[in-house]
Amino acid sequence: MTEPQIQRIMRRLKCSQEEAMEILLTDKAIDRGERMEFDLSPEAEKQAKKFANTGTRQTNGQKTERKRKENPTKATVIAELAQFLTENGHEMVEITNKERQIAFKIGENAYELTLVQKRKPK
Numbered sequence: 424m425t426e427p428q429i430q431r432i433m434r435r436l437k438c439s440q441e442e443a444m445e446i447l448l449t450d451k452a453i454d455r456g457e458r459m460e461f462d463l464s465p466e467a468e469k470q471a472k473k474f475a476n477t478g479t480r481q482t483n484g485q486k487t488e489r490k491r492k493e494n495p496t497k498a499t500v501i502a503e504l505a506q507f508l509t510e511n512g513h514e515m516v517e518i519t520n521k522e523r524q525i526a527f528k529i530g531e532n533a534y535e536l537t538l539v540q541k542r543k544p545k
Contacts, residue, residue, distance in 0.1 A: 497522040497538055504536065 432443040463471060498521050505525050508516045514528040525536045
């Protein structure tokens with residue numbers, strides 16, 4: 424323990440030297456990762472972590488899953504590209520994602536075509 428630290432704690436927190444020394448010792452114990460009397464029990468800590476990472480949003484106590492907006496334009500483009508590839512004799516044309524991806528084969532080679540919609544410039 425260094426005297427300047429104790430003096431600084433005493434001055435800023437307006438406490439006695441014994442309280443400042445206790446604060447300093449407690450801070451060092453926390454820095455080392457020791458469990459303190461005010462920490463949650465291991466079971467309660469596990470439960471708190473479980474509730475913290477739900478993956479859903481809560482609005483006024485009700486869980487709401489985020490729903491992705493449909494994009495009929497992209498779905499139409501993918502369907503028409505798949506139809507074009509099928510009509511032109513390409514093998515194994517498969518829509519792997521109805522608004523994004525088509526997989527197909529030309530001879531022995533396999534290909535994937537991905538459609539990306541760009542945002543409007545600001």
